Amino acid sequence: MKAIVMMFDSLNRHMLPPYADTFVDAPNFARLAEKSVTFDNFYAGSMPCMPARREMHTGRYNFLHRSWGPLEPFDDSMPEMLGQAGIHTHLVSDHPHYWEDGGATYHTRYTTWEFFRGQEGDPWKGVVTPAGSVGNVMTRMRRQDGINRGYMPTEAEHPQTRTVDAGIEFIETNRDADRWMLQLELFDPHEPFFTHDGYKAKYPHQYAGPEFDWPSYQKVAEPQEQVDHARYEYAALVSMCDKSLGRVLDAMDRHDLWKDTMLVVNTDHGFLLGEHGWWAKSVMPWFNELVHLPMFVWDPRTEGRNSRCGALAQTIDIAPSLLGFFGLEPTPDMQGRDFAPVLQDGNGEHSVHSGALFGIHGGHVNVTDGRYVYMRASPESSNEPLEDFTLMPTHMRSRFSVSELADWQPAEPFSFTKGLRSMAVQAKSLMNPWTHGTLLFDLESDPGQNMPLCDDGVELRMLRLLAVLLHESDAPASQFMRLGIPRDSIPDTEHLLVRKQSARAAEALEPLAPLSDFPAGGTGLDIPILKLRQDPRCEAILIKHLPQLVSTELINIRAQLTLHQMARVTPIAGSVLALLAEDLTALLPPN
Numbered sequence: 381m382k383a384i385v386m387m388f389d390s391l392n393r394h395m396l397p398p399y400a401d402t403f404v405d406a407p408n409f410a411r412l413a414e415k416s417v418t419f420d421n422f423y424a425g426s427m428p429c430m431p432a433r434r435e436m437h438t439g440r441y442n443f444l445h446r447s448w449g450p451l452e453p454f455d456d457s458m459p460e461m462l463g464q465a466g467i468h469t470h471l472v473s474d475h476p477h478y479w480e481d482g483g484a485t486y487h488t489r490y491t492t493w494e495f496f497r498g499q500e501g502d503p504w505k506g507v508v509t510p511a512g513s514v515g516n517v518m519t520r521m522r523r524q525d526g527i528n529r530g531y532m533p534t535e536a537e538h539p540q541t542r543t544v545d546a547g548i549e550f551i552e553t554n555r556d557a558d559r560w561m562l563q564l565e566l567f568d569p570h571e572p573f574f575t576h577d578g579y580k581a582k583y584p585h586q587y588a589g590p591e592f593d594w595p596s597y598q599k600v601a602e603p604q605e606q607v608d609h610a611r612y613e614y615a616a617l618v619s620m621c622d623k624s625l626g627r628v629l630d631a632m633d634r635h636d637l638w639k640d641t642m643l644v645v646n647t648d649h650g651f652l653l654g655e656h657g658w659w660a661k662s663v664m665p666w667f668n669e670l671v672h673l674p675m676f677v678w679d680p681r682t683e684g685r686n687s688r689c690g691a692l693a694q695t696i697d698i699a700p701s702l703l704g705f706f707g708l709e710p711t712p713d714m715q716g717r718d719f720a721p722v723l724q725d726g727n728g729e730h731s732v733h734s735g736a737l738f739g740i741h742g743g744h745v746n747v748t749d750g751r752y753v754y755m756r757a758s759p760e761s762s763n764e765p766l767e768d769f770t771l772m773p774t775h776m777r778s779r780f781s782v783s784e785l786a787d788w789q790p791a792e793p794f795s796f797t798k799g800l801r802s803m804a805v806q807a808k809s810l811m812n813p814w815t816h817g818t819l820l821f822d823l824e825s826d827p828g829q830n831m832p833l834c835d836d837g838v839e840l841r842m843l844r845l846l847a848v849l850l851h852e853s854d855a856p857a858s859q860f861m862r863l864g865i866p867r868d869s870i871p872d873t874e875h876l877l878v879r880k881q882s883a884r885a886a887e888a889l890e891p892l893a894p895l896s897d898f899p900a901g902g903t904g905l906d907i908p909i910l911k912l913r914q915d916p917r918c919e920a921i922l923i924k925h926l927p928q929l930v931s932t933e934l935i936n937i938r939a940q941l942t943l944h945q946m947a948r949v950t951p952i953a954g955s956v957l958a959l960l961a962e963d964l965t966a967l968l969p970p971n
Contacts, residue, residue, distance in 0.1 A: 383561040383642040383702055384551075386628055387436075388621055389429065389475065389570040390661075391647035393674035395618060404615045405582050408626035412645060412676050415629070415638070417684040417723050421692045421750050422675035423736045424649050428662055429475070430483050430776070431741070432648035432695055437489065439699035439714030440796065444855045445769045447741040447807060448776045450485040454798040456711045458699035460489040462561055467706055468492070468554075472546040473565040474539035476502040481774040490563070494546050498532060498539045499567040501525040517777070522594065525572060535576045535620075540568050544624045548631055555635040561702065564628065568621050571595065571651070571660070573613035579620050583612040595659035598948035599892040607654045614653055642705050643678040644698065656829070657891040663811045663949055665755050665819060666746055667829050671738050679705070682723045691722040692750045693732040713796040715853065735845045737853065742766050742809025744816070745863055747846040753821045753829070754842035757813035759864035759877060761928060766809060767858045769794070769802040780805065795854040815951050817885025818877035832878075832885060839878050843871045888951035895944055898957060904964025905944040905957060912943075912964075921963045925956050 393399045397406055398413035425435050426443035430450075434442050437457040451457060459469040471493040477483045479495065487493045497504040501521025505528055513520060532538050547564035554560055572594035589606045593613040600607060625645065632638055650670045652658045661670050675693070678685065696716030703710055704718040717732050738746045742763065744755040758764075769791055773780035784805055791804040820833045820842065847865055860867040864875060878885075895902035904912065912918040941949075947957055 381559060381640055381706055382637065383644070383705060384628065385561070385563045385644045385646070385702070386625065387563065387565040388647045389567050390649060390651040391569060391618070391621070391674060392650045392669060393672060394669060395615065396674055399674060405619050406622040408622045408629060411629060412625060414686045416643065416676040416678040417687050417689050419675035419677070419689050419693060421690050422673050423692070423694045423748060424671040424673055424738050425695045425736070427649050427666070427738070427740050429477050429648055433486060435695045436698050437486070439696050439710055439716035441696060441715060441737055441853050443739050443741045444745070444850070444853055444859050445794070447768055448482045449770060449774055450482060450772045451489070453771050454796065454800050456713055457489040458702055459561070459563070461703060461708060462706060463491045465706065465708055466559060468560040469563070470550050470560065471563045471565065472543050472550065473567070474499050474543045475565055475567045476500060477776065480777050481779060482776040484774070485772070496539045496542045496546070498528045500570065500572060502528060504528050505531055529574060535578070538576070540566050540620060540624060544627055548627060551631045551635070555637065559706070566621060566624065569614060569617040573610070573617045575616045575620050579616040580613070582619055583615050585609065585612055597660040597663045600654050600657050600659055601892050601894050601944070601948060603894070611653045614651070638678065638680060640680055642680065642702070645676040646695070646698065647673055648695070649673070656889070662740060665744055665813070665816050666738060666740070668753070668823070677719070677723060679720060679723050682720065684723045689722050691719070691732045692734070692736055692748070693719050693722070694736050697732060735849055737849050740810065742807065743811050744813040745846065745850070745859070747842060747849060749842070749845060751822065751824050752838060752842055753823060754839065754846060755819040756843070756846060756863050757816060757818040757877065757881060758862050761812070761814045763809060763812045763814055763862060765858040765861055766807045767856060768805040768807040769856060770805065771800065771802050773803060773805065815884070816888040817881035819885055820878050832882070832889070834878055834882055836873060836876055836879065839876050840871070840873060843875060847871050887953035890954050892947055893954055898961040900961065900965040902944060902961055904968050905961050906942050908940055908942055909946065910940060917967050918964065921960065925960050925963070926952070
């Protein structure tokens with residue numbers, strides 16, 4: 381028995397032919413659907429990138445207990461378990477996060493592994509520039525990415541191509557061997573959307589604006605032609621991914637691997653390309669474009685092909701399913717379940733889950749039952765308490781700082797920590813869900829999640845499902861407190877939030893108008909907040925219209941931003957911005 385897991389990053393199901401009537405040229409995804417079972421109700425769990433991969437190893441949620449980080453000493457690792465059982469596991473990837481502080485324990489769980497450099501500002505080629513190493517992280521990454529692209533003049537030198545080359549080489553070398561698992565993992569179509577001209581030519585369009593294949597994580601304020609251009613750039617990269625998928629399908633055809641080789645094609649999450657007025661992920665609510673994922677499975681035991689599966693399943697189910705394929709049992713700590721039974725009957729008597737959790741550490745904690753999606757925010761603007769529980773204190777690209785670790789406290793063991801006490805460290809979140817409010821959607825009547833639902837009965841049922849899943853996950857007490865959910869009793873109507881937070885939620889969902897649409901061309905909205913605060917008259921206007929920003933730490937973190945830039949990452953009602961522009965216009969000279 382053999383298995384191939386082909387994993388993409390930031391792959392949107394609503395742009396793939398098996399899921400939508402799409403403008404994207406991706407014939408091999410359609411070909412894949414003919415050869416496999418297409419999951420219609422597959423969801424992400426812990427996000428973004430490395431938390432999702434931790435789920436693939438461990439078969440359990442991790443976003444309730446810690447932020448982005450490595451595998452922990454108490455974590456079960458599916459590839460490692462396979463290796464210990466004599467199954468050779470091989471990782472080929474161009475995903476740079478594996479080689480940062482926050483991903484350092486993943487690749488060594490495989491028997492063998494290969495890595496290909498150059499994606500997303502990977503610190504790869506050493507070219508000294510006049511700017512040196514100045515600028516923030518994103519500025520330096522964009523500069524390095526430009527350098528890296530200079531070393532990839534042809535498609536053959538693209539990291540995606542080289543990664544697939546290595547995956548095909550492993551298949552060719554080991555096609556007659558038994559008991560192996562290949563994880564062929566591509567960073568694409570993650571931003572930046574870098575492709576060569578042949579793929580761009582598939583999407584001809586008129587565009588004379590700035591280079592724009594790397595949208596920032598914020599609200600859309602670009603003109604429509606620029607938004608459309610980014611979508612075409614993303615589509616070009618999906619087409620390149622489609623070609624790579626075709627190469628793997630060709631190898632399986634060539635060597636008749638379908639008879640004894642499981643194929644899993646998945647992604648960690650999606651990417652917003654203007655939907656809901658946002659770019660990217662992580663700083664906004666986790667809409668379905670981000671979490672309702674494409675998933676395809678061929679299992680030679682069940683031989684399900686050209687069929688659909690409506691069972692609710694998640695990333696946590698991948699580890700138990702691969703273990704089961706090779707005849708191994710999942711560990712007691714794994715929350716996922718083997719999805720093999722539903723591959724045969726689709727929507728029949730078998731199910732995987734009655735409810736699915738998903739989210740990011742410190743953000744909304746979300747739950748779906750397949751029809752309704754409930755996004756639970758914090759009842760208080762502080763979004764506290766929030767803790768990291770870890771024995772591996774690293775962030776994405778850094779270690780925990782001395783100040784972060786100065787006051788850590790030992791935590792009591794969780795059910796999954798093998799009796800170990802972890803470090804409880806006070807944490808901050810990438811986003812504050814309170815600013816977006818608690819949201820409820822009915823996917824049956826509103827699949828695009830454009831009309832938030834206010835229904836106390838449905839909310840109470842979903843809140844109680846959420847509480848059950850929190851308990852099953854052994855969520856820390858601090859999560860119950862942060863979310864305003866009782867830990868020792870069943871939630872009741874007094875704990876509902878949708879109606880209470882509906883006005884703020886509606887404001888957060890408003891699209892952001894460009895500067896030119898505001899009074900006097902947005903006078904004052906384009907000045908750094910720190911500079912505005914240095915003028916007592918402007919400070920008074922900020923206090924009048926945005927007291928919560930002036931009186932909290934948020935203003936200290938983002939004081940270098942303008943008010944309009946702030947509104948792109950922290951929702952500010954358009955009406956409030958208009959009042960600010962009107963009042964500031966009376967004090968400041970026009971643009």
